[in-house]
Amino acid sequence: MIKDSDFITSKDVPGPTKEEIRCLVLCKSQVSSDDLVIDIGCGTGGITIEMAKKAKKVIAIDKNPKAIKLTKQNIKKHGVDEKVDLIENDGISALKSIENIDIAIVGGSGSGTDLDEILELAISKLKPNGRIIITAILIDTKLDAIEKLKQKNISPEIIEVNISRGHILQRGVMMKAENPIAIIHGKIF
Numbered sequence: 001m002i003k004d005s006d007f008i009t010s011k012d013v014p015g016p017t018k019e020e021i022r023c024l025v026l027c028k029s030q031v032s033s034d035d036l037v038i039d040i041g042c043g044t045g046g047i048t049i050e051m052a053k054k055a056k057k058v059i060a061i062d063k064n065p066k067a068i069k070l071t072k073q074n075i076k077k078h079g080v081d082e083k084v085d086l087i088e089n090d091g092i093s094a095l096k097s098i099e100n101i102d103i104a105i106v107g108g109s110g111s112g113t114d115l116d117e118i119l120e121l122a123i124s125k126l127k128p129n130g131r132i133i134i135t136a137i138l139i140d141t142k143l144d145a146i147e148k149l150k151q152k153n154i155s156p157e158i159i160e161v162n163i164s165r166g167h168i169l170q171r172g173v174m175m176k177a178e179n180p181i182a183i184i185h186g187k188i189f
């Protein structure tokens with residue numbers, strides 16, 4: 001895994017998704033070298049780049065032009081620019097012209113109607129044995145994503161991760177907690 005500090009970052013763009021979470025997303029996705037992956041809400045490019053190192057191709061989508069610019073810098077830095085197509089667009093519009101997806105990652109969407117539509121479209125474009133993975137910080141996104149997968153007859157696996165990092169002080173090691181983040185994923189048959 002790439003260290004968080006090895007990404008070029010910007011105060012205007014969220015990410016990268018923390019190293020340990022990227023690790024879990026990759027592991028749960030069961031990504032292989034034949035897979036077409038789409039990353040909706042690529043942000044800084046954290047998940048895009050890790051996926052690009054393992055998959056056949058990644059399509060990275062973000063509605064924020066600053067995120068696309070930053071992901072472009074990061075894919076170059078990490079030598080995976082040949083494997084990544086960048087699309088500056090809303091996830092909903094972008095998904096309309098993409099087919100045969102093996103893994104769809106939804107890392108940005110907000111909750112409510114946008115999330116509903118993104119999940120509806122992404123699931124409809126998955127190949128047999130395709131996987132959908134949502135990373136969520138908001139309680140609302142977690143609940144909406146779980147409901148949607150159930151509605152589509154996908155039985156979701158839901159995990160929530162609370163990472164704490166140790167900071168070495170003079171009088172001992174102090175653990176500091178990161179935000180809890182949920183990884184919700186499912187497979188279609």
Ligand code: SAH
Nearest residue numbers: 015017041043044045046047063091108109
């Ligand atoms: N996984 C990323 C961080 C994602 S942050 C990383 O590792 O760097 C979430 C991103 O989702 C933001 O950049 C935001 O612009 C984008 N986003 C939110 N809603 C979106 C939508 N409807 N379509 C496309 N991108 C969206």
